[in-house]
Amino acid sequence: MLHVPLDERSYDVHIGHFDAEEVADKIAAAVGKPSAVAVLVDEHVVLVSPRLPALLAALGRRLPRVQSFRLPRGEAAKNLTAVERSCEWLAQAGYDRGSVVIGIGGGAATDHAGFVAAVYLRGVAYALCPTTLLAAVDASVGGKTGVDIPSGKNLVGAFHQPRGVVADLGFLETLPEREAAAGMAEVVKAGLIGDAALFTKLESLGRSAFASAELTSAVAAAVKVKIGVVSEDERESGRRAVLNFGHTVGHAIETASHYQLLHGEAVSLGMVAALRLGEARGVTAPGLASRTQALLDRLGLPVDVKPHLTRETLAHVEVDKKRRGGAVHFVFVPRPGEAVLCDLPLDEVKEQVAAAF
C-alpha cells in the first residue's frame, strides 16, 4: 500500500494481485459511508474481463445501492458527450451528493469517471480500479481528470483527488501485449526521472518485468516516484512538469500519428528523442540514450524516432508551445533518477532534435 499525502485529503493506492473480496474491502474502506454507489465501467472490461462480475457482486455486499453503467470503450469515453451521458444516468438514477462514483477501466475510463465525479452536482467523491498497466501507473496519482475536445487531448478537465485507488494487476491478464508494453513506458520514465534503482532493475529484468511478482514491485516503485513529485506540487505549477519527460516530442509524435500510436509508444519515442537531445547539449550523460533505447526495445516498445520526425510532428511541438505561452518547457534526464527542467527556444529544439537523428 502506498500513501498519497495531500493538503486537502490524503488517500491510499493499493497495487497487487487481489481477489474480488479484497478489492471490494479496500474500496469500501476508502469511500466510507456513501448514500449510493455508481460504478462507471469501460465496456471493454465488461466484455473481456472474467473478474468484473465477482467484483461488482462483492461491492454490492458491502456498499449501498450499487449500480453500474457501461462506458464506451477506451478513448470513446473521453469526450463531453460521453460525460453528459454518464451525468444524465446518474441524475435519472437519483444519485445525490453523498454518492460515490467508482471508475473501472483503462486510463480513458478512469479520466472520464474522475471528471464526471468532479462535475456531477459540482463534485462527488470517487475511487478508481485501474485495469491497465498505464492506468495503474498514470491515473493512480495526481488527481488529473479530463476529456478531449476536437482541438486536443485533455484540454477540458479538473483536479479532483480520489478517495482511494485499487489496482488489481489480475485485470492485466486480459490486456493485449501491445498495451502492456505501452504501459511499461511510463514505468521506465519513472525510473529515469526519479528512481535509478528501478531503472537498473528494469534493465536486468528485460521482458521478465511483465511477470507477476516483478510487475507489482515495478509498478509500485513507479507510482512512488509519481507520489513524490505530485505531493510536492499538487497543482502542477512547477516541479510536477518533470512527469512530462519524453512528452514534448512524444505528444507531438502521438498527434501526428493521428493516434495510431498508443500514448506509451509515443512516450517511448519521445524519451529517446529527449535523451539524444540531452546528450547533444551535454546535459545527459553519454550512453544513456543508447541504454534506454535498448531497454525500451527489449520491452517491446518502438524506439526508431527518425521516421517520425516529419514536418507535421515538428508543427505539433509548435502548437504545444503556443498553448504554454511561448517557450518549450523541456525535461532533461542527466542520469537515471534525476530530472531537470529547461525553457528552450522552439527553433533550437526543432533543429537539435532533427540533427540528433
Added chain:
Amino acid sequence: MLHVPLDERSYDVHIGHFDAEEVADKIAAAVGKPSAVAVLVDEHVVLVSPRLPALLAALGRRLPRVQSFRLPRGEAAKNLTAVERSCEWLAQAGYDRGSVVIGIGGGAATDHAGFVAAVYLRGVAYALCPTTLLAAVDASVGGKTGVDIPSGKNLVGAFHQPRGVVADLGFLETLPEREAAAGMAEVVKAGLIGDAALFTKLESLGRSAFASAELTSAVAAAVKVKIGVVSEDERESGRRAVLNFGHTVGHAIETASHYQLLHGEAVSLGMVAALRLGEARGVTAPGLASRTQALLDRLGLPVDVKPHLTRETLAHVEVDKKRRGGAVHFVFVPRPGEAVLCDLPLDEVKEQVAAAF
C-alpha cells in the same frame, strides 16, 4: 466595494454605475498580469447594449490579447455543447493556463463562463461583469458555476471562485422590466433571510427600488447577505442552504412551468409558499406572508401560488427530495432577517403546502 473573504483566495465585488474605463480599471486590477484575455459575452448583450463596445475597447487598452467570443443568448449557453464550443475556441485561439476568462452577461452567461474557466486546461482564472439584476445578486458571490443537462438545471458544474466581479448597473438600462422584477426577487429573499433593514427599506421603496441610487444600495445589501452566508460555508455543506429559501417549492414550480416562468418569478411564488407553510406550522410570525406577498406584488412579481400547486409541481418536489437523499430540506423565515433550516418528511410538506392555499 464589497470584499468576499475566502480561505483560498479572496476577491472584491464592485456594484454601481460605472463608465467603461472604471469597469476596465477594476477588472484589470482584479486579474493581475494574464498572458491573454478571453471575453465570453452573451449574444443578447452584444445585440442590445450600447455599453459593450466601449468596455471591450477599454479592456483592450489595459490587458494583453483581448479577444471576444459570442455565447448563445441566455439559457442557450447553459449546456455542455456550448461549453465545448467555448473551450474549442479558447484552444484554437491559443489561450494558455496563464490566460483569464471574462464573462459578460446574465446569469446563464456568467455560469457558463465560470464553468468554462473551471475546466479549460483544468482551470484558468476568471472575472465577471454581470449585466442583469439577477446575475449581479446571484452570480457575484458563491463561486458556483455550471450548466444544465436534460435531467435538470445546474446538475453539472464546479466550485470556482472569480478573481473579481464588477456589476455595472448601467447595463440594466437595457434589461426588460420583467427580468428586472425577477432579479428583485433575490433582493427580497436576501432581506428576508439576513437583513431586516433591507426588507423594511424595500417595503418603503416599493417600485422606486428600481431607481438607480436606491438600486445600488439594495443590490449591495443583498450581495452582503450572501457574502455573509457563503464565507461561513464555502462548499455548501450546511448553513449555505438558507440561500435556498423559497427554492424548494419555487424550483418545482419553475420546472413544472417548463421554464415559462423566470427563475425569480418562481422564487417569488416559492417564498410566499414557504412563508405560508411557516405560518401554518407556527414557525413564521403571523402576517409576514401577507406583508411579503404585498411587497412582491408591488415589485411586479407573481404571488398567486394556488394555480401552480398542480400534481406535476408536487412531483417535482419529490424528485428534488430523492436527489438530496431522502428528506426535504426546508428553509423557514421566522421573522425578517432570520432563517432556520429543517428536514421535513415529504408528505407533510405536500399536504401542508396544499392546505395553506
